[in-house]
Amino acid sequence: MRKLIGVIGAGNFGTAISLLLSNKSDVLLHSRRDEVIKEINFDHFHLGQQLPVNISGTNDLKTFCDKCAIIFIAIPSRKFKDLMSSLSTYLSPRHIIIHCVKGFELHPDINKNYEISPHENLPIRTMSEVLKRETNVVRIGCLSGPNLSSEILKGLPAATVIASPYDEVIQTGRELLDQKNFKVYGSHHLKGTEIAGALKNIVAIASGLVNGQNLGKNLEAIIITKGLHEMMNIGRSLDIDPNSFFGLAGIGDLIATATSPKSRNFSFGYNLGEITDIERVMEENEDLTEGITTTELIYNYCQKMQLECPIVNLVYDVIFNKREVKEALEHIYEVETKYDVDFY
DSSP: OOOEEEEEOOSHHHHHHHHHHTTTSEEEEEOSOHHHHHIIIIIOEETTEEOOTTEEEEOOHHHHHHHOSEEEEOSOGGGHHHHHHHHTTTOOTTOEEEEOOOSOBOOTTTTSOOOOBTTBOSSSBOHHHHHHHHSOOOEEEEEESSOOHHHHHTTOOEEEEEEOSOHHHHHHHHHHHOBTTEEEEEESOHHHHHHHHHHHHHHHHHHHHHHHTTOOHHHHHHHHHHHHHHHHHHHHHTTOOGGGGTSIIIIIHHHHHHHOTTSHHHHHHHHHHHOSOHHHHHHHHTTTOHHHHHHHHHHHHHHHHTOOOHHHHHHHHHHHSOOOHHHHTHHHHHSOOSSOOOOO
């Protein structure tokens, strides 16, 4: 009998993961919306995709958790805490959870004078930390990498990383997802993988900004290179292993997200750079783009920790201070440096 694997989140990425899983397992896809469940169960069609009959839908969390011992979560980070609160009653240590969320939990005092201690120097949490705090699930992992959902849905070649301190979680993810056009690699750097996946969204917005302004590939290359350097500097301040930033979940995800119009964060930055009506672009994208919240969080963190991060400053200035892109770009050249960046 084939396993029944659960997926929470019927958006583009949740649907893409469900289709990949359906090649080896039966899939139960959770959505809160009745019309989506009806579409999945009766029409076998969702988001323009024909679904196989072994993908079914439900909006009942208790039934979902009772039936599925292995769960993938693909929802926006801002909804993650509330979901975990709702799931906590139904989850137990028998469950394995692999999240696909590239963002942080927002600290309620992000704009206030919070204290930074050696043990708690980031006023946010990764999704695995939220999972540990809100539930009694032990076997936790995350899925991250250059995984543009539109390409996966077309069956184009891709690869991903499943990071977890538990070999069982990595092996389970590989057995369920590894196939001809979707290769799965393992990593034990869970927090580093999560942080790299979230930080690259800031760089993707910055890359979109300079492309929207038609400022050329030279500047795009500078943004991506310096952006990777900043990601590593922030990671170093959090005692994150530098290797987390050099694999598929680091530089691999960064390249895909910071250069493709299929990336929401790149497209958001591009629209900000191209269109002068910043308020309209923000209004249309604020709920969809993970990098907006991440930028606010990381900018405040860098200010408190006195980290020099001109790419972060650039994106923050454009989004939150409404500065013109070319004016905000002055940050990139204000920092006095005599040597090229290093990555060690």
